[in-house]
Amino acid sequence: MVEWTDEERAAISDIFSKLDYDEVGQKCLSRCLIVYPWTQRYFGAFGNLYNAEAIMNNPLIAKHGTTVLRGLERALNNMDDIKNTYAELSVLHSEKLHVDPDNFKLLSDCLTIVIAAKMGTTFTPEYQASFQKFLSVVVSALGKQYH
Amino acid sequence: MQTCAVRPSRHSTFTHSTSATGYNMLTKHEKELIAKIWDKMIPVASDIGAECLLRMMTTFPGTKTYFAHLDIRPGSPHLRSHGKKIVLAIAECSKDISSMMVTLAPLQTLHAYKLRIDPCNFKLLCHCILVTLAAHMGDEFDPVAHAAMDKYLSAFAAVLAEKYR
Numbered sequence: 324m325v326e327w328t329d330e331e332r333a334a335i336s337d338i339f340s341k342l343d344y345d346e347v348g349q350k351c352l353s354r355c356l357i358v359y360p361w362t363q364r365y366f367g368a369f370g371n372l373y374n375a376e377a378i379m380n381n382p383l384i385a386k387h388g389t390t391v392l393r394g395l396e397r398a399l400n401n402m403d404d405i406k407n408t409y410a411e412l413s414v415l416h417s418e419k420l421h422v423d424p425d426n427f428k429l430l431s432d433c434l435t436i437v438i439a440a441k442m443g444t445t446f447t448p449e450y451q452a453s454f455q456k457f458l459s460v461v462v463s464a465l466g467k468q469y470h
Numbered sequence: 471m472q473t474c475a476v477r478p479s480r481h482s483t484f485t486h487s488t489s490a491t492g493y494n495m496l497t498k499h500e501k502e503l504i505a506k507i508w509d510k511m512i513p514v515a516s517d518i519g520a521e522c523l524l525r526m527m528t529t530f531p532g533t534k535t536y537f538a539h540l541d542i543r544p545g546s547p548h549l550r551s552h553g554k555k556i557v558l559a560i561a562e563c564s565k566d567i568s569s570m571m572v573t574l575a576p577l578q579t580l581h582a583y584k585l586r587i588d589p590c591n592f593k594l595l596c597h598c599i600l601v602t603l604a605a606h607m608g609d610e611f612d613p614v615a616h617a618a619m620d621k622y623l624s625a626f627a628a629v630l631a632e633k634y635r
Contacts, residue, residue: 357613358620375614432597439604440611448521448528448544451601455529 325460327402334453338438338446339399347437348388353378355433362426391430398461406464413468424466431458495625500618501567507603507615508561515561518602519553520545525598533591560599563626574629582633589634592627599623 356363357375369384371377378384394412401408416422435455439446496504511518524544527534540548563573581587600619604611611619 354613354616358617379613432600435597436600436604436611436616439601440608442605443608444605446601446605448525451525451598452529 331453334450335457338454344392345389348392349385350437351434352388352391353384354437355430359429362429365422405460406467409464410468413465416465417469424469427462427465431462495621503615503618504622505564508564511557512561515557516550516554519557520549522599522602523549523553525601526595530594533594536587570629578630578633581630589631596623596627
């Protein structure tokens with residue numbers, strides 16, 4: 324059971340309140356595919372990923388980015404039981420999508436950086452720590468059903 | 471399935487020295503981009519360096535164990551001077567990335583024999599450097615700049631760790 328301080332809950336809620344899921348989702352997923360190109364292996368059916376510009380303009384990637392952010396919102400709304408909230412998603416990523424769980428961390432690093440670029444120095448070290456704690460719980464929950 | 475070229479694993483501390491020099495990893499354009507970004511950081515090296523360190527120690531508290539001899543409170547002169555050293559070393563190296571192995575030789579020895587920082591921590595600092603750059607550069611720290619910088623910092627960290635064993 325993860326313990327959250329009031330400050331951590333407040334920081335994480337505040338960050339989410341500032342996010343446009345369409346914008347941040349698209350930026351985060353496309354950045355991951357550009358910075359860590361091997362992650363493209365999971366997106367064979369998504370059309371043109373030939374170069375950075377193609378990835379950044381790809382509507383299927385943008386749409387999937389929104390899906391990812393909506394998934395994170397579920398964790399936000401169930402912060403005291405992320406593990407169970409994500410049980411099905413974990414099975415999906417393991418059994419159906421066959422995603423190497425190391426990739427979850429890559430995507431979460433990209434999301435942190437997209438948010439830093441958006442919030443500037445209001446994304447303080449304390450905000451970063453809280454948000455990364457949240458993401459590490461999410462990443463752990465997503466990896467739980469792998470065996 | 472896309473075949474992967476040899477790339478430094480995010481988990482391994484030691485990489486093949488050819489990839490570590492950046493010869494194969496960075497294009498000419500990427501090297502210029504990296505040098506340009508770090509050149510802008512030189513006048514604010516203390517601020518940027520202190521922020522990188524503070525982000526790292528706040529997000530990854532285990533890293534504080536290496537700083538027990540310093541005052542690491544926000545704004546402390548120790549944090550600023552130590553941060554400045556790190557930023558200046560990274561900036562200096564970025565001016566001639568192809569010579570990284572030569573430029574970093576003294577720092578390799580320092581880290582291997584004196585500081586003995588577990589190299590897994592290098593990637594934690596590298597991540598916080600990327601976050602700091604993003605926070606200060608905003609949209610200018612676009613995916614292409616991010617990718618180039620991540621590769622450069624990974625190579626830098628790998629070279630630093632080369633004399634460990």
